[in-house]
Amino acid sequence: MKSKYSVLIIGGGTAGIMTAAQLLKKDSSLSIGIIDPADTHYYQPAWTLVGAGTYNFDDTAKPMKELIPNGAEWIQDYATGFDADKNLVKTKNSGEISYDYLIVAPGLVMDLxxxxxxxxxxxxxxxxxxxxxxxxxxxxxxxxxxxxxxxxxxxxxxxxxxxxxxxxxxxxxxxxxxxxxxxxxxxxxxxxxxxxxxxxxxxxxxxxxxxxxxxxxxxxxxxxxxxxxxxxxxxxxxxxxxxxxxxxxxxxxxxxxxxxxxxxxxxxxQAAPKFIRESNLVNKEGWLDVNINSLQHNSYPNIFGLGDVAALPTAKTGAAIRKQVPVVIENLMFLMNNKPASNTDYQGYSSCPLVTGYGKMVLAEFDYENNFTPDPKLKQMLIFDSSKEHWRLWMLKKYGLPYLYWNKMMKGEDV
Missing domain, CATH: 3.50.50.60 (FAD/NAD(P)-binding domain)
Structure with a gap:
């Protein structure tokens, strides 16, 4: 394990893996570390279907080691804190790890x-x-x-x-x-x-x-x-x-x-993880304090945050991450080339596949202003109004989206 990385990522969830995979497609020479203690990565959107007896729980899980992109190093450890002024992340077992750029994407935790x-x-x-x-x-x-x-x-x-x-x-x-x-x-x-x-x-x-x-x-x-x-x-x-x-x-x-x-x-x-809440990187509500359009941290310009931990006034979903990652990638590239992080394209897109019964679903896609923003690609599935219940949307939820997740998103491909 290196003690310093060009890009250090906290979190091996959807946001962390996608960011690492897409970064390495842009520049395979980057030194990238991913801190995450978990052995298993879960496709959590399918858990709704598991709870209704129409999806196999085992199919929602894959070993983390199979998902870490080639070229990235998996640091199987817990992040415990920061010294952002010195570009350091503290860990439970691996000591302090330094970085040039930091991506904070550890998700959230249940606060029972x-x-x-x-x-x-x-x-x-x-x-x-x-x-x-x-x-x-x-x-x-x-x-x-x-x-x-x-x-x-x-x-x-x-x-x-x-x-x-x-x-x-x-x-x-x-x-x-x-x-x-x-x-x-x-x-x-x-x-x-x-x-x-x-x-x-x-x-x-x-x-x-x-x-x-x-x-x-x-x-x-x-x-x-x-x-x-x-x-x-x-x-x-x-x-x-x-x-x-x-x-x-x-x-x-x-x-x-x-x-x-x-x-x-x-x-x-639910809340941000304790080590995030107790850091100086959060807003007063305890979520990672980032610009809602560029995803750059509001106090530390070499830090970005995305996914569930970020203080963004939109729904916390994997679909939101799909739109956030390219913005973070481009802004990182700008910084690496001594330019400002000027991509402010993220306008709060999120999506919620609302299953309304066995074989029925509507698809809510929206932005920060709660404008309905359906994907034009849905017309290729002969779905012309995704605000109405449709069996094809159910098929998308049960079969299409899991396929895209494992085979496209987790491999850094554009979807």
């Missing part, structure tokens, strides 16, 4: 302590999450005999913001197909299903079709796994819509709502 009772309840009994154990979600779904099936998400940013409702739609479809008497609830701290108008209109029809109880401004604060009660705090300004629903046996006291459950799926609260 933010919801009381979550840590002891999660992935046991009928409390589940596709974010942490999608196989357990499928077991809970199969064993559900009826009653309240609650789906919720936290107040923090989360990876793939649509995932908590995707599994709600798949579960509702599964219950209907299997004649299971259920009250499906989707409770969110937000005000809408999705902030893109065209997609939101479609999702409202999906909610109506399944008879899902949509609860706005519901922030989960406590889980009592023994009593099977989830407690929410109402975070909306207008309290007039806060009315107990007898069908789901809500109990309301002031801004506090208690809801019994027979199944509970949630996205856990």
């Amino acid at each position: 302590k933010q919801i009381e009772g979550l840590e002891s309840a999660l992935d046991k009994g009928v409390v589940c999450s596709n974010y942490t154990d999608s196989k357990h979600t499928w077991e809970v779904l199969k064993n559900f005999k009826g009653g309240n099936a609650i789906f919720t998400q936290p107040t923090t940013p989360i990876k793939c913001g649509g995932a908590p409702q995707k599994i709600a739609y798949l579960a509702a479809d599964y219950f209907r197909k299997n004649n299971i008497d259920s009250e499906v609830v989707f409770a969110t701290p937000g005000s809408v299903l999705l902030g893109v108008d065209e997609i939101n209109e479609t999702l409202k029809k999906v909610v109506d079709r399944y008879g899902i109880h949509f609860k706005r401004f519901y922030a989960p604060v406590k889980i009592d796994a023994d009593k099977k009660i989830v407690t929410f705090k109402y975070v909306g300004e207008d309290k007039s819509e806060l009315k107990a629903n007898n069908k789901i046996k809500e109990k309301i006291s002031g801004e506090t709502i208690e809801m019994p459950f027979d199944m509970l799926h949630l996205a856990p609260p």
Whole structure:
């Protein structure tokens, strides 16, 4: 292992691998190190389908050693801190590693302590999450005999913001197909299903079709796994819509709502990794402080950040990374040639494949302004309005996107 690299990358996830692979295609002589302790790399977008019993979990995993690009060095270790003034990254076992340029892309972590009772309840009994154990979600779904099936998400940013409702739609479809008497609830701290108008209109029809109880401004604060009660705090300004629903046996006291459950799926609260949060590289919310268009750090010009850890006001998805990486690559090349990082092309593109049932999907593509920005290439699949449910979009989700991920994105090819 070298002690200094031209480009040092923290994170062997989607962002780190893509960046390394594309950099080496531009300049194979670069000395590139990738710090990541994990043995296995996961294609996490498929975990929604695993949780609904329609994708094999083992197919979402590949050994990390198979994905490290030829020409890059894998430093299988934990990054623990920075001395950005001296161009150093501190590690658990490998000492200090220096760099000319640093790419910070370690993703995010689950922060279970933010919801009381979550840590002891999660992935046991009928409390589940596709974010942490999608196989357990499928077991809970199969064993559900009826009653309240609650789906919720936290107040923090989360990876793939649509995932908590995707599994709600798949579960509702599964219950209907299997004649299971259920009250499906989707409770969110937000005000809408999705902030893109065209997609939101479609999702409202999906909610109506399944008879899902949509609860706005519901922030989960406590889980009592023994009593099977989830407690929410109402975070909306207008309290007039806060009315107990007898069908789901809500109990309301002031801004506090208690809801019994027979199944509970949630996205856990999420945060930047601890070594990032405790560094001087973050904004006041604890996310990596980068320019939202160039992805260059706002204080250290030889540092870039992308992916889930970056403080970008858009959805944290692999599709977003696909558009971020080329901007970072070009800006790095500018710096290496003594030019300013002048590429400001990243306008917040992200994409959320919203599965709305078995064999149905809509595709939300949008920018920082929540403008609907569908890819023209979809017309090649005979999809002329991706804001509407389509079986071809389901095929894209289940077969097309995993293929593109493993065979194109992870190999540094343009997609």
